[in-house]
Structures are given as C-alpha cells and as structure tokens.
Amino acid sequence: MKENIDKLVWVPSPREIAVEKLLILNEIEAIGLPWLENLAHTAAIARKRAYIPQTGYGVGAAMLDTIGDEHSGQNVEITTLSETGHAEEQSMKNAIDKSVIQRMGRRFVRAVAVSHEGDTSPCGRCRQIMKEFSDNALVIIADPEGEIRRITSLRILLPDAFGPKDLGIE
C-alpha cells in the first residue's frame, strides 16, 4: 500500500495546466482583448447597482454568451442571508430570462467578467452554476473601475468538476 500511495494522489498535471493556458490565450485572441476589457467595464457598471445593506461589498458581473450578447448581474443581499443572489449567478439567470437556453442550448456561457474590490475569484457556488452552463469559460477578474486584474478559466477554478455530463445530461 505504502509504495503505491503515489498513484492514489490526483492533482492536475503540469501538462494539463500548460495546455489550458494555451486554450485561454487562444480564446482571448478569438474573442479579442478589447471586447473582454469592455466586458470588465460592463461588470464595473453593474457593480454600481448592487443592493448590499449587510456587507457593503458590491460585486458586478457581465457574461458574454456564445452568440455575442452580454448579460449583467449584481449581488442582491436579502436580510435572511441565504437568499442572497451573487452577481455571477444573477448574470446567468438574467440570460436565461432572455431565452438563451432555447436559442443556444445549455452551454451558453463563453466568458464571465467580475468586478469588485478584493483580488478574489467567484465563489464555489457560482463556479458550479457556471459549470452547468458551460464546459469551460473564460473568467475575468476586474477591479471596481473595470480594469482587468487577471484572466483565467472555469476549468482552472473548478478542476475535476462534477457536472451535467456525470448524470448523462448533454
């Protein structure tokens, strides 16, 4: 057992990470950096609409869908706390309200930009919701002015994810 313990340990391989970095760079090139910068600014504008009586911590999100439309969202804090809507989640739900699933299927998320004060990433719950609506997507972290701090991908933020495919959902 002891000598085989190495085989039981799973971590993403350096090769997988290097391949993902290339995919991210290709996707930035395919969409165009100016469009992503614009998406980050849209997220910053959405942040100004945040309803945040409890924490004062505003988050704005702007989601680019697979046909090129943008959908924004912001956090909405409900006094009972657990009903609070997160910005990223709201951007996807707003898109669903506009029939994106009927028009382009379940994988409608191409990129999500998020704007807030901290240099942090979307929470685990938002990552899981993104996974429902994309096999992989760009994630752009921006400051309150909408300046991009970094760009990564859902696959990096949620490796070895459990998703629709695991239940046979295409």
Ligand code: THU
């Ligand atoms: N928040 C988001 O909007 N998205 C996240 O993924 C992280 C957290 C919000 C929820 C709450 O209103 C505030 O940020 C502090 O947690």
Ligand code: ZN
């Ligand atoms: Zn969240």
